[in-house]
Amino acid sequence: MSKKRVAVVPGDGIGKEVIPAALKVVEATGAPVDFTTFDWSADRYLKDGTTIPADGFNMLARDFDAIFVGALGDPRVPTNIHAKEILLGMRFKMDLYANVRPVKLLDETLCPLKGVKPEHVDFVVIRENTEGPYVDAGGVLKQGTPDEIATQEDFNTRKGVERVIRFAFELARKQGRKKVLMSDKSNVMTFAGGLWQRVFKIVAAEYPEIQTQHMYVDALCMHMARDPKQFDVIVTNNMFGDIITDLAAALQGGLGMAASGNIHPGKTSMFEPVHGSAPPFAGKNIANPIGAISTAAMMLEHLGFAQESERINKAVLAAVQQKKTTSDIGGTLGTKEAAEWIVGAVR
Numbered sequence: 001m002s003k004k005r006v007a008v009v010p011g012d013g014i015g016k017e018v019i020p021a022a023l024k025v026v027e028a029t030g031a032p033v034d035f036t037t038f039d040w041s042a043d044r045y046l047k048d049g050t051t052i053p054a055d056g057f058n059m060l061a062r063d064f065d066a067i068f069v070g071a072l073g074d075p076r077v078p079t080n081i082h083a084k085e086i087l088l089g090m091r092f093k094m095d096l097y098a099n100v101r102p103v104k105l106l107d108e109t110l111c112p113l114k115g116v117k118p119e120h121v122d123f124v125v126i127r128e129n130t131e132g133p134y135v136d137a138g139g140v141l142k143q144g145t146p147d148e149i150a151t152q153e154d155f156n157t158r159k160g161v162e163r164v165i166r167f168a169f170e171l172a173r174k175q176g177r178k179k180v181l182m183s184d185k186s187n188v189m190t191f192a193g194g195l196w197q198r199v200f201k202i203v204a205a206e207y208p209e210i211q212t213q214h215m216y217v218d219a220l221c222m223h224m225a226r227d228p229k230q231f232d233v234i235v236t237n238n239m240f241g242d243i244i245t246d247l248a249a250a251l252q253g254g255l256g257m258a259a260s261g262n263i264h265p266g267k268t269s270m271f272e273p274v275h276g277s278a279p280p281f282a283g284k285n286i287a288n289p290i291g292a293i294s295t296a297a298m299m300l301e302h303l304g305f306a307q308e309s310e311r312i313n314k315a316v317l318a319a320v321q322q323k324k325t326t327s328d329i330g331g332t333l334g335t336k337e338a339a340e341w342i343v344g345a346v347r
């Protein structure tokens with residue numbers, strides 16, 4: 001297979017530690033991938049005002065097969081403008097409409113719930129990634145007065161809802177999963193929820209072998225904490241997806257363990273660990289690199305290197321089971337040492 005080109009943006013804080021660690025693991029697999037690193041970050045923004053260069057998104061789409069991002073966010077940039085322009089820019093301007101969040105418990109000791117075993121937590125959340133209240137539409141009137149009015153508009157398009165729901169069914173079919181659950185709040189948010197309900201039924205009819213279910217998002221949170229084994233594929237909107245994926249991360253051992261992909265089939269897609277830049281952890285060699293390493297495995301699979309991806313997943317599982325990990329999940333190793341152990345296991 002021809003060499004794939006990956007743009008790497010370590011970003012801020014612990015992103016600068018977990019991404020180089022994950023790249024070493026990818027290199028150990030021998031997958032034919034070329035990395036080009038970009039310094040888009042708070043440091044760069046504070047130096048010359050650049051968030052992402054003018055032609056940045058076109059360049060990424062034109063010259064790269066995938067993008068691998070660490071985390072963006074730094075207390076020295078209180079507006080978070082660089083993070084917004086780089087991260088949300090990639091998601092929105094490159095139209096990466098499906099945020100894919102595998103939720104898999106690797107070891108019983110990592111789950112905060114009593115008696116929950118790895119076979120009980122194995123599902124995927126598909127979060128709509130380009131619409132909802134995150135499109136930045138709205139405004140403020142009479143700011144700072146007792147009569148202040150703030151609006152934040154929730155955008156749901158037929159096209160956007162349909163393609164993400166179809167993505168969820170396609171993923172279920174590809175992965176041999178049996179059920180797609182759509183979650184919304186259509187009992188009170190009737191206009192947007194109505195569209196999701198109608199489109200879900202229409203698209204589901206094309207996949208008769210896959211069961212369907214609907215759950216209001218508040219009930220979903222309760223069930224996720226009480227009985228996570230009932231879930232298989234969950235599809236939901238941007239905001240509810242944002243919230244439930246953090247809850248789901250807790251089931252698998254915390255933010256340091258969670259991987260994600262921002263995908264538009266056929267276009268250059270972006271892969272990032274779910275966690276942020278964790279400023280208090282930055283530069284201390286304590287951040288868990290597994291979220292980033294599992295994200296790299298997901299990216300390799302997406303690029304067509306399924307065997308290399310599987311080797312990484314097996315090495316990560318061994319690290320967790322043998323406690324060759326950072327302290328957040330019970331080990332004693334630093335970021336670099338935990339990644340080195342996984343490099344050894346991959347080799």
Ligand SMILES: NC(=O)c1ccc[n+]([C@@H]2O[C@H](COP(=O)([O-])OP(=O)(O)OC[C@H]3O[C@@H](n4cnc5c(N)ncnc54)[C@H](O)[C@@H]3O)[C@@H](O)[C@H]2O)c1
Binds near residue numbers: 070075
């Ligand atoms: N996708 C992103 O780049 C992204 C996502 C979330 C937050 N952020 C930004 O990151 C900054 C910090 O945000 P936050 O503190 O709310 O979230 P965060 O994910 O950075 O950290 C929250 C907590 O989770 C734990 N944690 C996160 N990653 C970990 C890891 N790899 N290993 C061990 N523990 C880990 C730590 O206890 C940490 O204090 C903010 O600027 C925020 O805007 C960026």
